[in-house]
Amino acid sequence: MDDKVFVKKIKEPNCKITIFIAEYYHYRINSTLTLTLIVEENTDGISVEIISSGGKEGLYGFSYGAEKNAVKRIVNLLKENGFTEQ
Numbered sequence: 001m002d003d004k005v006f007v008k009k010i011k012e013p014n015c016k017i018t019i020f021i022a023e024y025y026h027y028r029i030n031s032t033l034t035l036t037l038i039v040e041e042n043t044d045g046i047s048v049e050i051i052s053s054g055g056k057e058g059l060y061g062f063s064y065g066a067e068k069n070a071v072k073r074i075v076n077l078l079k080e081n082g083f084t085e086q
Helices: 066-080
Strands: 004-012 015-026 031-042 045-054
Touching: 031 066, 045 066
Parallel strands: none
Antiparallel strands: 004 015, 015 031, 031 045
């Protein structure tokens, strides 16, 4: 299965919003996992929202921590680059 990435940029006079949606097949859980990042840059600074979806398998929807791990990797990357978590 091919990984897919969508990027949409919205520019306003005092605000710039970039939306990243990445979908990839996660072999460990035999399912597709989607990460959405919404990056908003304005006069107050830059904020990032991270949303994880999919990543579940089977009748009871076990994720084996795949969604949480994917978000954690992004959060750690942002922290390494100067962002703080709120």
